[in-house]
Amino acid sequence: MFSTFKCQIFLTLICIALCYEPTKEDLKCFNDYETEMKCSLSSKRLQSCSGHKLNITHPVSNTFEKYTCIFERNHHSDNCECNVTVEGFVATEIFNTTLLEGSNVLLYKTFMTSDFIKPKSPVLSVQKIENGNFNVTWDDQYEKNGIFFEALRINLTYGIKGGHKNISKTVPNTVRSYEIVAKNLLPNTNYILTATMSTDYNDHSIPSDQSATVEFTTCKSI
Amino acid sequence: MMKTILLLAVAVFVSSTPVTTSVKPHTDKTPARHTDKALLGELVDELIVAIKDFPKVLPKEKLIFLKDLQMNGLDHKEREVLFCQVEQELKIKVSGLFGARFDHFRTDKKLMRNLNMYNKYHVKTCKLTDEKQDKIPLHDFLKNLLASVRNAYSQVN
Numbered sequence: 001m002f003s004t005f006k007c008q009i010f011l012t013l014i015c016i017a018l019c020y021e022p023t024k025e026d027l028k029c030f031n032d033y034e035t036e037m038k039c040s041l042s043s044k045r046l047q048s049c050s051g052h053k054l055n056i057t058h059p060v061s062n063t064f065e066k067y068t069c070i071f072e073r074n075h076h077s078d079n080c081e082c083n084v085t086v087e088g089f090v091a092t093e094i095f096n097t098t099l100l101e102g103s104n105v106l107l108y109k110t111f112m113t114s115d116f117i118k119p120k121s122p123v124l125s126v127q128k129i130e131n132g133n134f135n136v137t138w139d140d141q142y143e144k145n146g147i148f149f150e151a152l153r154i155n156l157t158y159g160i161k162g163g164h165k166n167i168s169k170t171v172p173n174t175v176r177s178y179e180i181v182a183k184n185l186l187p188n189t190n191y192i193l194t195a196t197m198s199t200d201y202n203d204h205s206i207p208s209d210q211s212a213t214v215e216f217t218t219c220k221s222i
Numbered sequence: 223m224m225k226t227i228l229l230l231a232v233a234v235f236v237s238s239t240p241v242t243t244s245v246k247p248h249t250d251k252t253p254a255r256h257t258d259k260a261l262l263g264e265l266v267d268e269l270i271v272a273i274k275d276f277p278k279v280l281p282k283e284k285l286i287f288l289k290d291l292q293m294n295g296l297d298h299k300e301r302e303v304l305f306c307q308v309e310q311e312l313k314i315k316v317s318g319l320f321g322a323r324f325d326h327f328r329t330d331k332k333l334m335r336n337l338n339m340y341n342k343y344h345v346k347t348c349k350l351t352d353e354k355q356d357k358i359p360l361h362d363f364l365k366n367l368l369a370s371v372r373n374a375y376s377q378v379n
Contacts, residue, residue, distance in 0.1 A: 060329075060330050060335060061329040061330060061334065061335060061338050062329070063329075063330070065330075087330065088331075088332050088335075090261070090264070090332060090335045090336055090339055091257050091260035091261055091264070091336075091339070092257050092260075092261065092339045092342075092343070093335070093339060114257055114260060144267075146263070146264070146267035147259075147260065147263030147264055147266065147267055148260075148263075148264070150263075151260070151263075201257075201260050
């Protein structure tokens with residue numbers, strides 16, 4: 001009888017282990033507040049992305065916009081990812097998502113636009129200027145100016161290439177440039193610079209992906 | 223055997239029940255100050271763009287007339303009612319008009335969507351003003367509205 005009971009427990013545990021049960025943390029969605037909404041599904045128990053999709057319903061005025069987001073494996077992150085193109089975003093609009101495996105509903109999750117904004121990564125540029133300092137400029141990659149543009153801020157991080165200590169500076173996106181003072185740096189040294197963007201729309205809670213790294217080198221004497 | 227099947231069934235049932243959750247669900251009727259700021263700020267942006275398509279001087283036959291709603295000297299509550307009336311007026315008289323220059327006012331475009339979301343959190347329904355009220359050209363209506371929205375934005379900024 002005891003061995004039968006053990007068998008029962010074993011089978012139960014097997015089923016719990018093998019049955020894919022996503023949690024809210026497994027499904028993440030971000031929007032760039034322009035046209036794109038990207039979602040990712042991550043779980044150690046998720047064997048395959050195949051058959052998984054997200055039905056998205058987006059109430060707009062008195063109608064509903066509907067999208068289907070079909071997950072595919074991202075080989076860099078090993079997550080299942082999908083994206084949809086949306087006709088513009090409005091801060092308090094809601095996206096209702098239903099995660100499906102085939103026709104089986106796994107999860108419902110609701111997102112409010114401003115809460116899941118993840119801005120686009122900036123593209124950095126560094127130029128040495130006449131006074132020996134370094135002028136950092138960036139492209140926020142947004143086409144339009146306006147309130148959203150003004151609500152962005154850039155988080156710059158620079159340090160010695162291969163070093164461990166970094167300096168971080170945050171400036172409003174509207175400033176458009178930042179000057180790194182050369183006399184505060186070591187001479188004849190390679191530095192690297194990266195940046196992220198964040199938005200006041202969600203109290204800067206979700207930074208963009210990190211920008212590509214830009215290098216600059218200080219003069220032999222400063 | 224039955225116990226095995228029952229345990230398995232329970233395990234399957236528990237693991238297959240869909241999880242319902244929301245990410246920071248918006249349960250308050252009044253949005254956070256920064257969302258009011260975003261909605262009004264975006265409305266300013268969209269109105270500036272829309273006004274460019276409706277110059278002051280237009281042939282008479284191209285003029286669209288809307289009610290001359292009281293848009294200045296309003297307190298906060300009166301302005302909330304105004305924005306609700308503005309949405310109704312634009313929906314009834316402009317949103318459905320044929321022509322690319324009226325695209326800004328389609329209900330699926332950002333101008334009307336921002337206005338709609340602002341009203342959802344403030345005044346959802348409002349009494350329409352008398353149709354016999356004086357009318358002004360769309361250009362003037364939009365300029366007056368822009369001034370009023372800018373005023374509201376400055377108070378939440």
